[in-house]
Amino acid sequence: MGALRAFTAAVLALVFALNVFGIPDARAQAETDRALEQRVKAAFLYRFADFVIWPDTAFAKPDSPFVIAVAGADGVADHLRTITAGRSVGGRPIEIRRVGASDPVPTAQILFISGSDRARLREHLRAAPRYSLVVSEVEGALEQGSVINFVIAEDRVRFEISLESAEKRGLRLSSRLLAVARNVRGSP
Amino acid sequence: MLRRLRQSVRLKLFVLMLATTLVALVTAVAALVVYDSGDYHDRVVGDLTTQADILGRSSVAALAFDDPVAARENLALLKVRPSIREAAIYNDAGILFAAYGGEGHTAPDVPAKPAFEGSRVQGNDIILFHKIVENGRERGTVYLRARYELTNRLLDYLRILGAVSALSLLAALLISAFLQRGITQPILDVTDVAHGVMNSRDFSRRARKTTEDEIGYLVDAFNNMLAEIGRRAEALLKADRMKDQFLAMLAHELRNPLAPISNGLHLLEAAGAKPEVAVQARAMMGRQVKQLVRLVDDLLDVSRITTGKLTLRTEPVDLRSVIDNAVEIARPVIDTRRHRLSVDCPKDPLYLEGDATRLAQVFSNLLNNAAKYTPPGGTISLHASVEGDRVKVIVVDSGIGMTPETLDEVFEMFTQANTAIDREQSGLGVGLALARYLVEAHGGSIEATSEGMGKGSRFVVRLPLARAVQPKAGRPAPVEWGLTSGHRILVVDDNRDFAASLAMILRDLGNEVRVEYDGLEGLSAAEAFQPTIAFLDIGLPGISGYELAKRMRGGGLDEDSLLVAVTGWGQKDDKARSTAAGFDYHVVKPLDPAELPKILRIAAEHRARVHGT
Numbered sequence: 001m002g003a004l005r006a007f008t009a010a011v012l013a014l015v016f017a018l019n020v021f022g023i024p025d026a027r028a029q030a031e032t033d034r035a036l037e038q039r040v041k042a043a044f045l046y047r048f049a050d051f052v053i054w055p056d057t058a059f060a061k062p063d064s065p066f067v068i069a070v071a072g073a074d075g076v077a078d079h080l081r082t083i084t085a086g087r088s089v090g091g092r093p094i095e096i097r098r099v100g101a102s103d104p105v106p107t108a109q110i111l112f113i114s115g116s117d118r119a120r121l122r123e124h125l126r127a128a129p130r131y132s133l134v135v136s137e138v139e140g141a142l143e144q145g146s147v148i149n150f151v152i153a154e155d156r157v158r159f160e161i162s163l164e165s166a167e168k169r170g171l172r173l174s175s176r177l178l179a180v181a182r183n184v185r186g187s188p
Numbered sequence: 189m190l191r192r193l194r195q196s197v198r199l200k201l202f203v204l205m206l207a208t209t210l211v212a213l214v215t216a217v218a219a220l221v222v223y224d225s226g227d228y229h230d231r232v233v234g235d236l237t238t239q240a241d242i243l244g245r246s247s248v249a250a251l252a253f254d255d256p257v258a259a260r261e262n263l264a265l266l267k268v269r270p271s272i273r274e275a276a277i278y279n280d281a282g283i284l285f286a287a288y289g290g291e292g293h294t295a296p297d298v299p300a301k302p303a304f305e306g307s308r309v310q311g312n313d314i315i316l317f318h319k320i321v322e323n324g325r326e327r328g329t330v331y332l333r334a335r336y337e338l339t340n341r342l343l344d345y346l347r348i349l350g351a352v353s354a355l356s357l358l359a360a361l362l363i364s365a366f367l368q369r370g371i372t373q374p375i376l377d378v379t380d381v382a383h384g385v386m387n388s389r390d391f392s393r394r395a396r397k398t399t400e401d402e403i404g405y406l407v408d409a410f411n412n413m414l415a416e417i418g419r420r421a422e423a424l425l426k427a428d429r430m431k432d433q434f435l436a437m438l439a440h441e442l443r444n445p446l447a448p449i450s451n452g453l454h455l456l457e458a459a460g461a462k463p464e465v466a467v468q469a470r471a472m473m474g475r476q477v478k479q480l481v482r483l484v485d486d487l488l489d490v491s492r493i494t495t496g497k498l499t500l501r502t503e504p505v506d507l508r509s510v511i512d513n514a515v516e517i518a519r520p521v522i523d524t525r526r527h528r529l530s531v532d533c534p535k536d537p538l539y540l541e542g543d544a545t546r547l548a549q550v551f552s553n554l555l556n557n558a559a560k561y562t563p564p565g566g567t568i569s570l571h572a573s574v575e576g577d578r579v580k581v582i583v584v585d586s587g588i589g590m591t592p593e594t595l596d597e598v599f600e601m602f603t604q605a606n607t608a609i610d611r612e613q614s615g616l617g618v619g620l621a622l623a624r625y626l627v628e629a630h631g632g633s634i635e636a637t638s639e640g641m642g643k644g645s646r647f648v649v650r651l652p653l654a655r656a657v658q659p660k661a662g663r664p665a666p667v668e669w670g671l672t673s674g675h676r677i678l679v680v681d682d683n684r685d686f687a688a689s690l691a692m693i694l695r696d697l698g699n700e701v702r703v704e705y706d707g708l709e710g711l712s713a714a715e716a717f718q719p720t721i722a723f724l725d726i727g728l729p730g731i732s733g734y735e736l737a738k739r740m741r742g743g744g745l746d747e748d749s750l751l752v753a754v755t756g757w758g759q760k761d762d763k764a765r766s767t768a769a770g771f772d773y774h775v776v777k778p779l780d781p782a783e784l785p786k787i788l789r790i791a792a793e794h795r796a797r798v799h800g801t
Contacts, residue, residue: 040254047252050323156254176249180258 035075040157041150042079045070045112045135048148049089051177054109055170058131059092066092069106069132071099071124073114108132118144131170135159142185147171151182158182198372202364209356217349224345225338232336233307236316239272240330244320247277251285251320251328259286273313274333278302280326289333302329309336374403378410391418430601437617441483445476452476475520481778486618490601493625499760500543500629504654507538507572507579514551515570521559522568529555533572538579541654542630550626553619554583554647561645562587574653578632581649589645590638598636599624627651672788673698678719680710680736681754682729686777690723693781697788707731714740719749721791726755726766734769741770750791754779 045068056062066089070077077098084094089109097106101120105111105127113124116138125145128134136146142162147169149160164186166173178184243262250258259277263286266272274289276298287298307316314336320327374397381395391414397407452473456466492498511533522529540547551570558568566586573580590598601621620636627634632651638644677699681687684705691701702717704710707730714722722740726733737751752773753766763774772794773787 044253050252051249158255159253174249176246177253179246180249180253180255 037152037157038073038075039079041073041112041137042076043083044150044157044159045076045110046080046083046087046094048110048133048135048177051174052133053172053174054131054133058109058170060107064092065095066090067095067097067106067108068110068112069097069099069108070112071103071105071114072101072117072120073112074098076112076114105129110135112136113146121146133169133171134165147173153182160184162186197375198364198368201367201372202360205360205364206357209360210353213349213352213356217345221342221345224341228338228341229309232314232334233316236272236307236314236332236334237318239266239269240316240318240332243275243277243332244318244328244330245322247286247330248320248322248327251277251279256286260288262286263288269334271337272332272334274298274331276331277320278329278331280328282329285328297333299331302331312336312339370399371403374398374407378407381410381414385414391415391421434617438483438487442480445479448476449473486622489622490618493622498625498629500546502541502543504539505542505544505547507540507581508533510540510542510544510547511551511570511572511581513544513548514555517548517552518555518559521556525559525562525564525566527559527562527565528567530567530569532570534574538572538574539654540579540630540651542651546626547630547651550623550649551581551583553623554649557619557647558583558585558587558645561585575650577653578650579653581651583647583649584644585646586644589641589643590636591641595636595638599634623649672785672792675699675721675788675791676717676719677701678704678710678714678717678722680704680707680713680722680728680733681725682706682727683725690779693784697785699788705729707733707736710736711739711743714745715743718746720746720795721750721752721788723752723754724771726753726762734765737766737769737771748795750787750794752787 049066049068068080068084070080077096080096084096087094097108099106099111105124107129109132111124111128111132112135113121114137115121118138118140121136121138121141122144125134133148134146135148135150137150139149139151141149142160142165145162145165145168147162147165149162151158151160159181160183161173161178161181162185163173163178167186243266247259247262250256250262263275263277266275266288272289274287274297276287277285278301279285282301284298284300289298302317303315305317305319307314309315312335313333316330316332316334318330318332320330374395377398378395381393384393385391394411394414395407397404397411452469455469489498511531515529515531555568555570562568562585568583568585571582571584599620601618624634627649630651632649634647634649637646637648675694677691677694679687679691679694679701680703681690682705687703687705691703694701702713702719704713707728709730710722710724710728711731724733724736728736731739733753733755737753740749740751750773751771752775753769753771754775754777755762755766756777766774773790775783775787
């Protein structure tokens with residue numbers, strides 16, 4: 001019974017994921033779980049922008065682009081480029097930046113730190129500018145100062161949020177975002 | 189019910205009130221339903237749209253981050269809205285994302301994808317698809333299916349209408365019962381009185397007036413009409429009584445002279461011997477016949493007055509001659525009763541515009557009246573004087589006088605003092621009525637006064653003087669006597685006594701006379717006899733007098749022959765008819781023997797003129 005349920009959930013997740021991205025079934029079947037996960041995370045990263053309010057001081061100039069920086073996950077960066085092509089956030093063009101292992105941490109509104117390397121995470125967190133929405137994907141990242149942390153629950157990509165970190169970084173998160181978060185730390 | 193409705197004002201009022209109330213109610217409810225059904229739809233759609241919008245907005249994050257559980261939790265909040273039976277959320281690709289409703293919220297009937305945009309009514313449900321748009325991007329669609337309860341609302345309205353109608357029926361009953369006092373009750377009162385009057389002929393009943401409105405006016409009018417009818421009924425009864433009395437008296441008055449005439453005839457037949465007895469008998473009979481003639485003349489005058497056919501031949505007349513004539517007429521009665529009469533009239537002629545005969549009748553009636561109602565040996569005075577542009581004639585007697593009540597009625601037709609002293613001369617009670625009628629016809633006035641019973645009466649007549657007077661030269665020349673003999677005279681009348689007596693008088697005057705009793709015999713006699721004068725009755729057996737005259741004129745009768753119509757009818761058109769038939773002369777029965785010489789003289793002159801001799 002439990003196995004059947006898990007299986008059903010997995011299929012459902014897959015179906016939903018496909019639905020979200022609108023990718024034809026034939027191609028979707030060919031992709032690996034990893035690729036699927038990266039696509040979902042890329043989409044989520046873009047969509048966070050709708051539920052977070054950055055202060056004007058987060059941008060250098062009034063016409064500065066909205067920068068999403070991806071550290072250590074080129075696949076995610078590629079997907080983001082595809083998704084955001086021709087789109088904007090708050091009237092600003094979207095710019096996707098890959099951040100290599102040796103690259104300095106850029107000024108970005110959203111900074112995704114991929115991987116489970118806690119040392120690197122700590123480094124990037126320290127280097128990240130104040131108004132960056134730092135997103136991570138390792139257990140316990142919130143305690144280190146990450147604002148949003150991806151988790152896999154029941155074979156689905158979910159996330160948890162630290163309001164404390166968001167506050168420190170001067171970001172305001174929508175209650176609707178909190179409503180779909182799996183876990184929210186620090187009371188609003 | 190319909191029959192009762194037609195007959196009852198009260199029921200009509202009630203139905204009127206009820207119908208008005210119901211019509212107003214139905215109209216109001218219909219208007220409310222029409223307005224409300226539109227309003228209800230708008231409200232339901234607006235409500236659902238708002239609901240869908242809230243659901244959509246709160247589910248944007250769930251859609252964005254692929255969290256159907258969160259979406260389902262949002263939808264589950266609809267539990268507090270039982271009218272929403274189903275709900276669903278679709279993602280931006282139109283694929284079902286989360287559903288709600290049905291048994292255990294399995295939502296089996298939720299459409300697989302959005303079917304349309306907006307709202308639609310489907311049976312008892314309303315379906316709404318509402319797009320979720322945020323930051324200019326379409327995020328998905330919300331689907332809601334809710335109960336659409338318009339029919340139930342209409343049923344509710346009908347129930348309310350029924351209840352309110354029942355209540356208003358009750359109210360109408362109460363109000364109509366209350367109003368009945370103000371409107372129907374007075375009408376019912378009048379109706380009751382009307383019924384009473386119809387049944388009992390009691391015109392003294394009156395309806396009670398309780399209001400000052402139109403019905404009050406109606407009641408007043410009704411009461412006035414009742415009073416008027418009462419007065420008329422009484423007047424009719426009185427007139428009827430007077431007619432009865434008059435008929436009784438007429439019979440009596442006509443019978444009175446007949447006894448002495450009959451006695452006189454006996455005397456004449458039996459006596460033969462004593463000439464002085466015969467002279468007395470003839471004189472007595474003559475008086476009685478005159479009395480009879482006077483009675484019938486009075487009757488004819490009454491008939492002319494009541495039918496409006498009395499005509500006056502007006503000409504300038506001298507008051508003096510009028511009074512002389514009146515005194516002459518009244519003299520026999522005055523002398524019989526040994527009254528002293530004094531007449532005081534201005535010496536200068538006073539001209540009136542009037543009918544000499546009728547004016548003489550007025551004063552002779554007054555004098556007769558005075559003579560009748562004064563005990564024998566009394567005094568009667570007639571005094572004439574000028575008063576402005578009128579003459580005033582006062583007739584005063586020392587008679588029995590009148591009470592104030594009698595004064596009011598003295599000029600009424602058929603009225604007589606109950607205490608007539610001498611029934612023999614009492615007459616028909618029309619004398620004063622005729623006098624008043626004639627005086628008024630001449631533009632004058634008459635009034636009676638009396639100090640009371642036993643203190644005499646005083647009658648005052650005022651007549652207008654003629655304005656411009658051209659008096660005729662003296663009195664009419666007296667009738668010339670002569671040329672009354674030597675005529676050949678034919679008398680045709682079916683009244684044998686009249687015919688015989690006329691023939692006797694004519695023969696006595698020295699004429700040749702032939703008598704026939706019917707029209708056809710009269711015609712043949714005329715041919716054989718060739719009369720110079722023919723006295724023809726109009727109402728003849730065989731052929732009428734008119735026809736007879738026509739045939740005689742056409743049958744070779746001498747054109748100088750004089751035809752005289754002798755008839756009981758003296759109206760103007762009767763005369764015109766006889767003239768048209770070829771008569772030269774028209775005399776009314778009874779034929780006064782004194783007139784005969786005049787007619788004979790005219791015939792002689794006529795003859796002489798035709799023959800040019």
